[in-house]
Amino acid sequence: xxxxxxxxxxxxxxxxxxxxxxxxxxxxxxxxxxxxxxxxxxxxxxxxxxxxxxxxxxxxxxxxxxxxxxxxxxxxxxxxxxxxxxxxxxxxxxxxxxxxxxxxxxxxxxxxxxxxxxxxxxxxxxxxxxxxxxxxxxxxxxxxxxxxxxxxxxxxxxxxxxxxxxxxxxxxxxxxxxxxxxxxxxxxxxxxxxxxxxxxxx
Amino acid sequence: xxxxxxxxxxxxxxxxxxxxxxxxxxxxxxxxxxxxxxxxxxxxxxxxxxxxxxxxxxxxxxxxxxxxxxxxxxxxxxxxxxxxxxxxxxxxxxxxxxxxxxxxxxxxxxxxxxxxxxxxxxxxxxxxxxxxxxxxxxxxxxxxxxxxxxxxxxxxxxxxxxxxxxxxxxxxxxxxxxxxxxxxxxxxxxxxxxxxxxxxxx
Amino acid sequence: xxxxxxxxxxxxxxxxxxxxxxxxxxxxxxxxxxxxxxxxxxxxxxxxxxxxxxxxxxxxxxxxxxxxxxxxxxxxxxxxxxxxxxxxxxxxxxxxxxxxxxxxxxxxxxxxxxxxxxxxxxxxxxxxxxxxxxxxxxxxxxxxxxxxxxxxxxxxxxxxxxxxxxxxxxxxxxxxxxxxxxxxxxxxxxxxxxxxxxxxxx
Amino acid sequence: xxxxxxxxxxxxxxxxxxxxxxxxxxxxxxxxxxxxxxxxxxxxxxxxxxxxxxxxxxxxxxxxxxxxxxxxxxxxxxxxxxxxxxxxxxxxxxxxxxxxxxxxxxxxxxxxxxxxxxxxxxxxxxxxxxxxxxxxxxxxxxxxxxxxxxxxxxxxxxxxxxxxxxxxxxxxxxxxxxxxxxxxxxxxxxxxxxxxxxxxxx
Numbered sequence: 161x162x163x164x165x166x167x168x169x170x171x172x173x174x175x176x177x178x179x180x181x182x183x184x185x186x187x188x189x190x191x192x193x194x195x196x197x198x199x200x201x202x203x204x205x206x207x208x209x210x211x212x213x214x215x216x217x218x219x220x221x222x223x224x225x226x227x228x229x230x231x232x233x234x235x236x237x238x239x240x241x242x243x244x245x246x247x248x249x250x251x252x253x254x255x256x257x258x259x260x261x262x263x264x265x266x267x268x269x270x271x272x273x274x275x276x277x278x279x280x281x282x283x284x285x286x287x288x289x290x291x292x293x294x295x296x297x298x299x300x301x302x303x304x305x306x307x308x309x310x311x312x313x314x315x316x317x318x319x320x321x322x323x324x325x326x327x328x329x330x331x332x333x334x335x336x337x338x339x340x341x342x343x344x345x346x347x348x349x350x351x352x353x354x355x356x357x358x359x360x361x362x
Numbered sequence: 363x364x365x366x367x368x369x370x371x372x373x374x375x376x377x378x379x380x381x382x383x384x385x386x387x388x389x390x391x392x393x394x395x396x397x398x399x400x401x402x403x404x405x406x407x408x409x410x411x412x413x414x415x416x417x418x419x420x421x422x423x424x425x426x427x428x429x430x431x432x433x434x435x436x437x438x439x440x441x442x443x444x445x446x447x448x449x450x451x452x453x454x455x456x457x458x459x460x461x462x463x464x465x466x467x468x469x470x471x472x473x474x475x476x477x478x479x480x481x482x483x484x485x486x487x488x489x490x491x492x493x494x495x496x497x498x499x500x501x502x503x504x505x506x507x508x509x510x511x512x513x514x515x516x517x518x519x520x521x522x523x524x525x526x527x528x529x530x531x532x533x534x535x536x537x538x539x540x541x542x543x544x545x546x547x548x549x550x551x552x553x554x555x556x557x558x559x560x561x562x563x564x
Numbered sequence: 565x566x567x568x569x570x571x572x573x574x575x576x577x578x579x580x581x582x583x584x585x586x587x588x589x590x591x592x593x594x595x596x597x598x599x600x601x602x603x604x605x606x607x608x609x610x611x612x613x614x615x616x617x618x619x620x621x622x623x624x625x626x627x628x629x630x631x632x633x634x635x636x637x638x639x640x641x642x643x644x645x646x647x648x649x650x651x652x653x654x655x656x657x658x659x660x661x662x663x664x665x666x667x668x669x670x671x672x673x674x675x676x677x678x679x680x681x682x683x684x685x686x687x688x689x690x691x692x693x694x695x696x697x698x699x700x701x702x703x704x705x706x707x708x709x710x711x712x713x714x715x716x717x718x719x720x721x722x723x724x725x726x727x728x729x730x731x732x733x734x735x736x737x738x739x740x741x742x743x744x745x746x747x748x749x750x751x752x753x754x755x756x757x758x759x760x761x762x763x764x765x766x
Numbered sequence: 767x768x769x770x771x772x773x774x775x776x777x778x779x780x781x782x783x784x785x786x787x788x789x790x791x792x793x794x795x796x797x798x799x800x801x802x803x804x805x806x807x808x809x810x811x812x813x814x815x816x817x818x819x820x821x822x823x824x825x826x827x828x829x830x831x832x833x834x835x836x837x838x839x840x841x842x843x844x845x846x847x848x849x850x851x852x853x854x855x856x857x858x859x860x861x862x863x864x865x866x867x868x869x870x871x872x873x874x875x876x877x878x879x880x881x882x883x884x885x886x887x888x889x890x891x892x893x894x895x896x897x898x899x900x901x902x903x904x905x906x907x908x909x910x911x912x913x914x915x916x917x918x919x920x921x922x923x924x925x926x927x928x929x930x931x932x933x934x935x936x937x938x939x940x941x942x943x944x945x946x947x948x949x950x951x952x953x954x955x956x957x958x959x960x961x962x963x964x965x966x967x968x
Contacts, residue, residue, distance in 0.1 A: 165369055165430055167771055172377030175778030182859050187866040198871035221852045228771055246423045253384050260389040265400035367571055367632055374579030382587065448625045455586050462591040467602035569773055569834055576781030584785065650827045657788050664793040669804035
């Protein structure tokens with residue numbers, strides 16, 4: 161079975177998720193502006209919504225990037241891989257909701273914790289998908305070699321797990337953890353590229 | 363005529379349907395929270411909307427999966443197939459509406475019945491599409507062999523048909539039937555894969 | 565220049581237009597249902613919105629189908645074709661607006677006339693796109709032969725043009741004309757398929 | 767690494783951005799029409815929203831067109847190019863917000879200035895993407911030759927930069943500058959096509 165349609169469908173869903181998040185950036189409407197002209201002050205209450213949008217945009221970009229790399233190193237697609245991929249897309253599809261909730265209620269602890277919970281579930285879904293592909297490709301496959309020890313993939317869920325209760329201590333700690341994990345992954349993941357080059361050299 | 367664009371367009375429509383459903387998960391807004399901080403209690407009224415989203419997500423995933431398999435076994439696309447496919451997409455496009463209606467009015471019987479009606483029409487549209495493709499591919503084709511007796515495809519509309527009047531007896535019976543059919547299909551449909559492997563062996 | 569990306573982008577835009585139209589089918593909300601359970605009566609005011617959705621879904625399906633056939637018979641894409649295609653997509657992107665307006669204000673004449681105006685502009689944009697492609701492909705090309713006398717393409721804008729003033733006589737006449745043109749095109753356009761088969765036989 | 771998925775994802779995001787902008791063209795609702803039939807007068811307050819939609823549609827079309835040409839002349843995609851592309855998509859994703867804000871508050875200076883700011887950031891992001899690709903393809907590459915002196919790419923951000931403070935003098939000056947730059951790019955960019963033809967001739 162070809163992987164093209166799985167990639168196309170995932171690209172579609174990710175593109176839509178990333179774009180509908182911006183719909184939560186609601187334009188301050190005329191009704192609220194009876195007495196004044198629209199100015200920068202109208203944008204101020206949107207700031208936490210905007211920042212949570214930026215963070216989620218980065219997270220979804222990271223997922224798209226890693227998904228891209230992972231399937232680049234995948235040859236065949238099975239029914240199990242299809243479903244593991246849909247499971248990942250399900251959790252990612254909740255990002256617009258948690259992003260808007262955390263943005264509109266900053267600095268309330270519960271939305272920040274729920275945001276972390278969805279991040280955690282998406283990380284677990286990604287891990288399951290990776291396991292499913294490696295199981296099908298074999299331990300000696302390009303992907304297995306490329307993933308290696310996968311310390312980022314192991315550290316991230318630990319951070320999310322810690323951020324959930326810590327949100328009730330201080331929202332800033334949990335937000336700090338989410339930002340930290342995002343930066344961790346922003347450093348481009350050259351593992352697969354590196355292994356590819358190595359194997360071609362051998 | 364190539365099937366690539368039909369697949370790409372269907373993927374696009376399905377990806378959007380699946381994703382805009384999540385827009386019905388409306389963020390509990392600040393106005394309603396004058397006297398308290400946003401907490402898990404705010405999510406409680408969203409629970410039926412969330413669960414109906416999960417169910418519809420699974421249904422649309424099943425449709426995408428089966429659509430993927432069916433067109434994998436299809437060689438040529440005719441005008442009739444194009445229109446049968448658009449007919450299927452039409453009924454699937456009503457999922458976000460019925461999902462939101464059933465979720466927001468739980469446990470009202472009419473929305474549950476209408477949800478079943480749209481499921482029924484989508485199942486019929488899928489059946490017509492399958493017939494159209496088999497008619498064009500021939501009875502000895504890979505697809506015809508793969509579909510076989512198609513007991514799932516025959517049992518599902520019967521369940522939906524039963525669920526519509528039963529919603530007025532108890533919403534739980536009809537919801538139970540919808541969940542039952544979803545689980546029926548979640549068991550991966552290996553028919554096409556199996557037949558493919560068999561034919562290659564011969 | 566390859567036509568793949570133009571097709572993919574057009575598919576994306578058409579898929580989204582067709583799907584966001586359904587967002588105008590607004591779920592009757594709990595607030596309005598204080599005193600009663602959600603029932604079929606709640607759907608009644610949605611009927612004109614639903615019917616206008618069905619009509620626009622059919623129109624967009626026809627456009628997608630014809631677009632599919634036209635580019636199937638196109639070899640090269642120029643800057644002029646890109647822009648003529650974007651011009652068509654612009655007018656099609658106004659369908660969700662006019663569809664919702666006509667549906668929510670049935671049977672007001674102005675929305676019905678504006679609906680026809682956007683249909684007319686889309687038909688003109690399609691005609692320009694067709695001319696641009698034929699000019700580039702040459703008068704002896706497959707596409708030019710397939711289009712032939714193009715009586716449907718010539719009759720449709722005349723109907724729209726008539727429907728605009730007639731909406732102020734009776735909305736039903738103009739709606740009848742829109743339905744008539746849609747059925748005209750629903751009869752599958754086998755011209756290109758036929759010419760293709762003929763040329764292969766020669 | 768193949769560029770197909772990057773193109774497909776970018777097409778998806780651009781198609782969605784261009785289409786959700788139209789959601790801001792809000793249908794004048796029944797509530798406001800208690801005492802009269804829906805007429806053309808109801809569309810009048812939508813005119814600035816419509817015109818800002820047209821302008822942004824043209825801008826996004828230009829970006830899609832240039833993106834199409836640029837990647838047509840690109841062979842390999844690196845991690846750096848992926849991220850530079852996502853950065854561009856981020857700024858483009860803010861177009862629906864600024865378009866709606868400027869349209870609903872015409873002629874307020876701040877929204878017009880913020881509209882220009884997002885145009886400026888998108889232009890800078892496009893420039894960074896172009897630089898990243900040229901750096902990877904080499905100074906003698908097709909793309910580098912095609913871009914040439916890139917006077918349009920250099921003049922545009924200067925215009926946006928001027929339009930931001932000038933919005934506070936007169937909104938019309940800054941709107942005029944945005945329209946001027948759009949027309950500048952509408953003249954089809956034949957540079958890449960020209961160089962391609964030249965090289966094939968050599």
